[in-house]
Amino acid sequence: MEHRLGNADRPVRIAIVGAGPAAFYAAEALLKQPDLICTIDFFNRLPTPFGLVRDGVAPDHQSIKAVTRIYEKIAEHQRVHYYGNVTIGRDLTHADLKQYYDQIIYAVGAQSDRQMGIPGEDLAGSYPATAFVGWYNGHCDYSQLTFKLDHPRVVVIGNGNVAMDVTRILVRDLAELAKTDIADHALAALRHSQVREVVVLGRRGPAQAAFTNAEIKEFGELAGVDVIVDPAEMQLDEASEESLAGHRVATNNVQILRSFAERAPVGAPRRIVLRFLASPVELIGSAGRVTSVRIERNELVPDDRGGLRAQGTGEFELLEAGLVLRSVGYRSIPLAGVPFDEQRAIIPNVAGRVTQGPGGAVIPGEYVVGWAKRGPSGVIGTNKPDSIATVASMVADLSTLRGIADERRSPTAIEQLLKARRSVYFTYQDWKKLDAYELARGIEQGRPRVKVTNVADMLKIAGKAHEV
Numbered sequence: 001m002e003h004r005l006g007n008a009d010r011p012v013r014i015a016i017v018g019a020g021p022a023a024f025y026a027a028e029a030l031l032k033q034p035d036l037i038c039t040i041d042f043f044n045r046l047p048t049p050f051g052l053v054r055d056g057v058a059p060d061h062q063s064i065k066a067v068t069r070i071y072e073k074i075a076e077h078q079r080v081h082y083y084g085n086v087t088i089g090r091d092l093t094h095a096d097l098k099q100y101y102d103q104i105i106y107a108v109g110a111q112s113d114r115q116m117g118i119p120g121e122d123l124a125g126s127y128p129a130t131a132f133v134g135w136y137n138g139h140c141d142y143s144q145l146t147f148k149l150d151h152p153r154v155v156v157i158g159n160g161n162v163a164m165d166v167t168r169i170l171v172r173d174l175a176e177l178a179k180t181d182i183a184d185h186a187l188a189a190l191r192h193s194q195v196r197e198v199v200v201l202g203r204r205g206p207a208q209a210a211f212t213n214a215e216i217k218e219f220g221e222l223a224g225v226d227v228i229v230d231p232a233e234m235q236l237d238e239a240s241e242e243s244l245a246g247h248r249v250a251t252n253n254v255q256i257l258r259s260f261a262e263r264a265p266v267g268a269p270r271r272i273v274l275r276f277l278a279s280p281v282e283l284i285g286s287a288g289r290v291t292s293v294r295i296e297r298n299e300l301v302p303d304d305r306g307g308l309r310a311q312g313t314g315e316f317e318l319l320e321a322g323l324v325l326r327s328v329g330y331r332s333i334p335l336a337g338v339p340f341d342e343q344r345a346i347i348p349n350v351a352g353r354v355t356q357g358p359g360g361a362v363i364p365g366e367y368v369v370g371w372a373k374r375g376p377s378g379v380i381g382t383n384k385p386d387s388i389a390t391v392a393s394m395v396a397d398l399s400t401l402r403g404i405a406d407e408r409r410s411p412t413a414i415e416q417l418l419k420a421r422r423s424v425y426f427t428y429q430d431w432k433k434l435d436a437y438e439l440a441r442g443i444e445q446g447r448p449r450v451k452v453t454n455v456a457d458m459l460k461i462a463g464k465a466h467e468v
Contacts, residue, residue, distance in 0.1 A: 004398075004399070005102055005398050005401060005403050006035070006036045006037055006038065006398050007037055008037055010403065010406075010409070011037045011038050011039050011079075011409075012036070012037070012038040012039070012102050012103060012398065012403075013038070013039055013041075013100065013101045013102045013103075013404060013409060013411075014030065014038050014039065014040045014041070014101060014102065014103045014104070014105065014394075015040075015041050015043060015097050015100070015101040015103075015104045015105070016040060016041070016042050016043070016104075016105045016107055017043050017088055017097075017104065017105065017106050017107060017108055017335070018042075018043075018044060018051065018106065018107030018108045018109060018370075018372075019042045019043075019044035019049040019050065019051055019082065019084070019107075020050065020051020020052055020053070020107060020109055020370065020383075021050075021051060021052065021053060021067070021071075021370070021380045021383045021384075022107045022109070022369040022370025022371070022373075022383040022386065022387050023042060023051070023105070023107035023369070023370070023387075024050075024070070024071040024074050024075075025369070025383050025384045025386075025387035025388070026105050026107060026369050026387040026390060026391055027040050027042070027074050027080060028070070028074050028387075029387055029388045029391040030391055030394070031074065031077060031079070031080075033391070033395055036395065036398075037079075038079065039079045039080075039081075039411055040077075040079060040080045040081070041080075041081045041082075041083060041101070041411075041414060042075070042080070042081070042082045042083060042084075043083050043086045043088060043092065044082070044083070044084045044085075044086065045085075045086070045087045045088075046084060046085065046139075046140055046455075047084040047085040047426035047430070047431070047434070047455060047458045047459070047462075048084065048426075048431060048434070048458070049071070049075065049082060049084065049428075049431060050068050050071055051109060052109065052380070053065055053067060053068055053071075053380065054068075054137070055133075055134060055137050055138075055139040056133060056137065057137075057380075058133075058137075058165040058168065058169060059136065059137065059169075059177065059180035059181050059182035060168070060169070060172060060176065060177065060180050060182075061165075062180065062181070062448055064380065065448075067380060075428050076428065081411065081427070081428070082426075082427060082428040082431065083414075083418070083425045083426070083427070084425065084426030084427075084430070084431065085423075085424060085425055085426040085455065085458075085459070086418065086423060086425050086426075088335060088336065089335070089336035089337070091418060091421060091423040091425070092414075092417070092418070092423075093336070093337065094335075094336060094337025094338060095337065096417065098365070099404060099405075099408060100404060100408050100413060100414050100417070101365075101404065102365060102401055102403045102404055103365050103366075103367065103394055103397075103401070104365060104366050104367065105367045105368065105369055105390070105394075106335060106338060106347055106354070106366070106367070106368045106369070106372055107368075107369045107370050107372065107387075108332065108333075108335055108370075108372045109330075109332065109370055109371045109372060110330035110331055110332045110345070110371040110372065110375075110376040111330075111332065111333050112130075112330065112331040112332070112333045113128035113129070113130045113326070113328075113329070113330055113331065114328050114329040114330065114331055115326075115328075116157065116280065116326055116328055118280060118281055118282055118283065119282045119283070120282050120283030120284055120285055120290065121283055121326075123283050123285040123288060123289060123290040124285075124288055124289040124290065125148065125285075125289050125290035125322060125323050125324060126283055126290050126324045126326070127147070127323075127324070127325055127326070128325070128326055128327075129156070129158070129162050129163060129166050129325045129326060129327035130162075130330065131145060132147065132166050132325050133162065133165065133166060135147060135183070135185075135186055136169055136182055136183055136186035137182070137183060137451075138181075138182075138183035138184075138185075138186075138451035138452075138453040139453075140453060140454055140455050140458075143183060143185065143453035143454060144454075146189075147189060147323065148322065148323065149170075149189060149190065149192070149193035149194060149195050149322075149323065150194050150322060151194060151195070151320075151321065151322020151323065152194055152195060152196040152197060152322075153195070153196070153197045153198075153199065153319070153320060153321045153322065154170055154195050154197070154198045154199070154321060154322070154323045154324070154325065155198075155199050155200075155201065155280075155293050155319060155321040155323070155324045155325070156198055156199070156200045156201070156324075156325050156327060157201050157280055157324065157325070157326045157327060157328060158200075158201070158202070158210075158326065158327035158328045158329075159200055159201075159202035159209045159210055159211055159274075159276075160210035160211055160327060161210070161211050161212055161215045161379075162327045163200060163211070163325075163327040164200075164211050164215040164216065164218075164219070165215075166325055166327065167198045167200055167219075167272055168218065168219065168222065169182075169190075170190075170193070170195050170198050171195070171198055171222065171224075171225050171270040171271075171272060172222060172225075173222070173223045173224055174187075174190060174191055176223070177190065178447070179446065179447060180447065180448065181442065181447060181448045181449045181450070181451060183451055183453055184450065184451075184453075185453070195270075195323075196269065196270050196271070197270070197271050197272075197273060198271075198272050198273070199273045199275060199319065199321070200272065200273065200274050200275065201275050201278045201279070201280060201295065202274075202275065202276045202277070202278065203277070203278065203279040203298055203310040204276070204277065204298070204300060204308065204309075204310045205233070205236060205237070205240050205276050205277055205300055205308075206233065206234060206236065206240075206253065206254050206257050206276050207236055207240040207241070207243055207244055207250055207253075207254055208240070208243075208250075208300075208308065209250075209253050209257075209276075211253065212249060212379070213249055213252045213253060213256065216253055216256050216257065217256050219260070219272055219274075220256070220259070220260060220263075222272075224268050224269050224270055225268050225270045225271060225272060226263075226265040226266060226267070226268040226270075226271040226272070227260045227263070227271070227272050227274070228260075228265065228271055228272065228273040228274065229257050229258075229260040229261040229274050230261065230275075231261040231262070233261075233275070233276045233277065234254070234257060234258050234261050236254070237300055239300065239302070239308055240300065240308065243307075243308070257274065260274070277297060277298040277299065277300070277310065278295050278296070278297060278298060279295065279296050279298055279310060279312065280293050280294065280295055280296075280324075281294050281295065281296045281312075281316070282294040283324060284318070290321065290322070290323070290324055291320065291321070291322070292318050292319060292320045292321060293318070293319045293321055293324060294316060294317075294318055294319075295316065295317050295318075295319055296312045296313070296314070296315065296316050297312070297313045297315040297316070297317075298310040298311060298312055298313060299311055299313050329376060330371065330376035331345040331376075332345050332346055332347065332371060332372045332375075332376075333345075335347070338354070338366070339354060339355065339356055339357055339360070339363070341357070341358050343358070344358070344375065345375070346368075346371075346372055346373060346374065346375055347368040347372045347373065348360065349367075349368050349373055350362060351389065351390070351392075351393045352367050352368055352369065352373060352389060352390030352391075352393045352394075353366070353367060353393050353397070354366040354367060354368055364397070364400070364401060365397075365401055367390050367393065367394055368390065369383070369386060369387045369390045370383050370386060370387070373386065373390065374386060424459060424464055424467045426458070426459075426462065426464070430462035430463075430464065431462075433461060433462045433463070434452060434458055434461050434462055435449075437452070437461050438450055438451055438452060
């Protein structure tokens with residue numbers, strides 16, 4: 001048998017762990033490679049595909065979710081198979097993947113959140129924004145949570161796009177939210193919400209804010225919402241003014257924020273207060289539940305990399321709040337059997353090739369894309385060039401790979417292994433059944449879809465409950 005991989009006799013067998021944007025862009029790039037024949041199997045922990053497009057994109061941003069049309073075409077390709085409800089480390093091991101696939105791509109994203117490391121962070125009523133996002137999007141891991149919205153003020157810590165999303169959902173008009181695919185349980189809770197003000201804290205200044213122009217501009221278009229920005233906080237220091245040169249997004253952010261600062265509040269029923277140069281230093285509680293946030297005023301000082309960092313001034317204030325959502329960054333988590341860089345919270349790699357550790361030797365046949373490769377940065381589209389770059393490394397490596405044993409090369413071999421282990425996996429056709437069910441319920445209510453939010457119901461709808 002000819003040793004070369006990637007031809008009609010020996011198609012490259014590729015496993016992709018994860019089924020979010022980075023995973024699908026990697027599959028798309030592989031299928032577009034000239035003179036390369038491969039088969040691709042997706043393995044996803046949840047039954048549902050599309051990752052953060054389904055479970056992370058805010059429900060009032062339906063146009064962004066239209067990108068799944070591209071992913072659907074990829075998933076329906078004759079050389080692509082989808083296996084949802086399959087957890088690596090439970091249903092399949094790293095060793096299994098090495099035996100059944102010539103190349104493995106890890107597209108596992110950043111599933112955890114960074115902590116602030118301040119007293120009181122573990123009080124009831126203090127959550128990572130990821131949990132709140134998962135809750136209102138109907139993510140299976142978070143749909144059983146309960147968020148008490150019985151206090152007039154919520155504090156959101158951080159000023160990236162996720163912080164903007166959770167803030168907007170908390171104050172958005174209910175009639176507008178009711179037209180989206182927000183989870184039913186979240187819509188019901190928001191109908192009874194007592195939240196009237198969301199305070200967003202940024203540790204640095206307006207020029208260093210991480211949100212995009214579209215996200216911050218949208219605040220000014222919300223019905224029934226005043227946006228409050230202190231004009232004094234828009235007086236930038238000299239270094240911040242200089243930092244805007246050549247940075248269009250930051251410059252536009254500052255212009256938008258200045259326009260908010262110039263507006264007079266109209267007495268709207270809800271309001272967003274954007275604060276800068278302010279850091280939480282302690283969450284204070286009563287009876288085990290958060291009741292207020294102790295905030296320190298910051299100033300910007302030069303760091304050793306030529307940038308500006310926030311430094312506390314010793315000036316404090318106390319802000320009452322019934323709910324605190326931190327959005328200070330995401331972290332990838334280790335995958336069983338796969339190297340992990342604890343300091344950077346990524347899978348260590350060189351040009352997408354997984355290494356034995358930071359600065360270590362390359363592990364043949366293993367690759368990484370997306371946030372697990374580069375850290376939690378960029379938007380959905382950022383993953384496309386990132387995945388294309390990793391695929392270039394994969395193609396370049398083909399001539400050096402020995403490949404798996406030919407008796408394990410059949411596309412049905414992995415299905416036989418999963419069945420032998422009594423794993424209840426979700427095929428793409430199973431997903432189409434669930435998709436049709438959600439869409440039909442959405443039509444009944446005048447919404448894009450009504451999401452099913454737990455695995456047991458998903459399996460039942462797909463006709464898989466008897467296999468559990």
